[in-house]
Amino acid sequence: xxxxxxxxxSDGILEIDTLKQFTIPKRKKAKRDLFxxxxxxxxxxxxxxxxxLRLSYxxxxxxxxxSYSRPRLIHNDQLLDEYAEKKKQMRQDGxxxxxxxxxxxxxYVETEQxxxxxxxxxxxxxxxxxxV
Numbered sequence: 001x002x003x004x005x006x007x008x009x010s011d012g013i014l015e016i017d018t019l020k021q022f023t024i025p026k027r028k029k030a031k032r033d034l035f036x037x038x039x040x041x042x043x044x045x046x047x048x049x050x051x052x053l054r055l056s057y058x059x060x061x062x063x064x065x066x067s068y069s070r071p072r073l074i075h076n077d078q079l080l081d082e083y084a085e086k087k088k089q090m091r092q093d094g095x096x097x098x099x100x101x102x103x104x105x106x107x108y109v110e111t112e113q114x115x116x117x118x119x120x121x122x123x124x125x126x127x128x129x130x131x132v
Contacts, residue, residue: 032075034119045071052104074119082122 038044049071057063087100107123109115 034075034116036073036075038071038073040069040071042071044073053106056104056106076119076122079122 040046050068053066053068054063090100107118109118
């Protein structure tokens with residue numbers, strides 16, 4: 001008697017029961033570093049990051065006063081999952097799509113250590129020394 005994994009029909013094709021037992025293994029996400037340095041001439045930087053920065057100045061003339069170096073992408077799946085869950089909950093609570101639209105804010109930090117802490121743990125209300 002043939003085992004289910006080797007069960008073929010008369011045309012030499014695997015039977016449906018055999019195929020039902022096959023499970024496609026899930027791909028494991030590769031562990032990424034918190035920061036990924038990107039080139040200042042890369043598509044991510046020029047079209048995605050720099051474009052957002054330029055459109056965010058209150059005064060368009062301010063662009064002349066800023067320069068950017070060492071662009072990095074942040075990879076924090078835990079914070080991304082928390083953000084998606086919060087946004088989902090707010091949608092269920094009746095917030096409009098306009099209220100749920102992503103907007104950008106910028107925070108100047110003085111040390112690399114402070115930047116790493118924010119990117120690792122997130123930025124919470126009340127933990128900023130700057131008040132507007």
